[in-house]
Amino acid sequence: MQVEIWSDVVCPWCAIGKRRFESALARFPHRDEVTVRWRSFELDPTAPQQRDGTLVEHLAGKYGTSVDKAREMVGGITATAAEEGWEFHLEDARGGNTVDAHRLIHLAHDRGIQDAVKERLVSAYVSEREDVGDHETLARLAAEAGLDETEAREVLASDRYLDAVRADEQQARAYGISGVPFFVVDATYGVSGAQPADQLLHVLETAWAESHPLQVLTPAGSADAGVCTDGTCAV
Incomplete structure (x- = not known):
């Protein structure tokens, strides 16, 4: 079974959703047969490579509210x-354009450590x-996670x-x-948002049951084996 997750690296709810999904997957009996693929989504494709100011200041400006409210x-x-x-x-989070981070995540998929x-x-x-x-920061972080730093720099x-x-x-x-x-x-x-782990687990169980329907086998020569049906087992 494959689970694809669209998210952005500067999305706090995506981080929360990641933990909730991991909790659901840990409780899923068939977790070893689940392949997880992280997909790219840019919350702000027009963002500069590095954004001036803090996240709180950015939110205040974006939503026209005060810094305290943000x-x-x-x-x-x-x-x-x-x-x-x-x-x-x-x-004090430092936002910016995430397309290069997403490119490294694709590289990581090809190297088996996405x-x-x-x-x-x-x-x-x-x-x-x-x-x-920042490219220097990205290369360092990628190396810390197991990518070859030289290759990461080449990609960047x-x-x-x-x-x-x-x-x-x-x-x-398209979706x-x-x-x-x-x-x-x-x-x-499809599941939208950082849903609770119980709900994500339910989706996994539903998808698994649909793709692995129960097959009832009747051994040869046992067609007349005792079976109760409506009205035939009155006691």
Whole structure:
């Protein structure tokens, strides 16, 4: 079974959704037969490579509210994240364009360590105030997660995997995805938002049952074996 997850590395709810999905997957009996693929989604494709100011200041300007109100918004999501084991430090988070981070995540898929690189980049943004739009920072973080730093730098200096990022975004539009995180199970079930782990587990169980229907086998010569049907087993 394949689970594709559209998300962005500067999306706090995506980080929370990641933890909730991991909790659901840990409780799923067939977890060893689930393949997880992280897909690209840019919350702000027009963002500069590095954005001036803090996240709180950016939110205040974006929503036309005060810095104090923006700080309250950040505090609320920080509290929710803590319930899932995250230690957010978003007040001074350093935003920017994420297309290069997504390109490294595609490289990581080809090297078999996509989840590790995804985790490192997300954690760097939400918890460590790292600048995930900066190439030097990205190369270092990628190496910390297990990628070859020289190869990571080569990718960042080129346009490799840009077509893969754009293909993910095109598929997101085809699915009608307008917000993240968004989970797609076996290209059949879609789940929008950082839903609770119990709900994500239910989706996994439903998708598994549909793709693995029970097959009833009747051994040769046992067609007349005792079976109760309506009206035939009255006692």
